[in-house]
Amino acid sequence: MSSSAAPSAPRRPRTVDWRVRFGVLALIWGFSFLFIKVGTEGFAPFQVTFGRLLFGTAVLAVAMVVKRDRLPRGARTWGHLTVAAFLLNALPFSLFAYAELTIPSTLAGICNATTPLWGMLLSLVALSEDRPTRVRAAGLGIGFVGVLTVLGAWQGFSGLDVTGTALALLASFSYAVGWIYVRRTLTGTGASNLSLAGSQVGLATLQLALVTPLFTTWPESVEVLPLLSVIALGALGTGCAMLLQYGVVAEVGPTTASMVTYFIPVIATAAGVALLGEQLSWNTPVGAVVVLAGAALTQTRGPRRTVPTPPVAAAPDRTPRSEAAGTRS
Secondary structure, eight states: OOTTSOOOOOOOOOOOOHHHHHHHHHHHHHHHHHHHHHHTTTSOHHHHHHHHHHHHHHHHHHHHHHTTOOOOOOHHHHHHHHHHHIIIIIHHHHHHHHHTTTSOHHHHHHHHTTHHHHHHHHHHTTOSSBOOOHHHHHHHHHHHHHHHHHHTGGGTTTTOOHHHHHHHHHHHHHHHHHHHHHHHHSTTOSOOHHHHHHHHHHHHHHHHHHHHHHHOOOOSSOOHHHHHHHHHHHIIIIIIHHHHHHHHHHHHOHHHHGGGGGTHHHHHHHHHHHHHOOOOOTHHHHHHHHHHHHHHHHTSOOOBOOOOOOSSOOOOOOOOOTTTTTOOO
16 A cells, blocks of 8 residues: 555444344333333332333433533423423323233233324324325224224224223323424424433423322332333333434434334234233234334325424424334333
């Protein structure tokens, strides 16, 4: 090599391939429903949710310290974050925990996959900025058929706990409402995704800290397995998963990263059957496939409503995606 050759540019430190991180993320969120189920065997649902948020906040706080990230500023931003914390964390996490007292984790994981369907339904009543198209409307109908298949509607929902299933579906609906709220209120705040999401989860922790003592009492004895499940649910499913999601979104974009949604019910079902011995009838996996197909169609891009913008430079979109806020399970 010639001695006059220009020195090569310094190499960037190599990171784990995004596909590996994508797979780990899907595993973590898929197993979250198993962690919830095991956690509720030793703790009350509110306690499971509080522990989940507490350990998730701890992981995100450490990440913020390491990255020297600052907390968001402004009372208005914190007010919106408080609402987002309720809709995307405190409420759905608690609903799933209560739901899994009476329904299997496999069903809870499939109900979680209906979130895009709820989002599409909200767009039909003009609560979303996305204009529905024929393909997306068809996806909503297909997804609805899939839900009825999972629930065994032709059998009169026999053997199905209606209350638990309704709670799980309501949790997914809360995610959809929360996503729309966040997109409308927390765009262009000037704060980073990590700062917004970490603050949001922290506020949800405070909300559960106020509610939990009013409705629960500390168990007389603490079993190791439920405790470890709650720790894993928070540290992995709410904390580390958010950090993984940040990297995947930054590297391959939100559209590809959002595809993790379609792997979660598959993993949740496999974990529930293999590790918890939950029963699985033919209509559950078939219905799940139909739900996912409908959800995928609702995510196809269509024309967006024109929103007037002020004649100033638009701030970068730093909205914390629901995935980054630990809202997938």
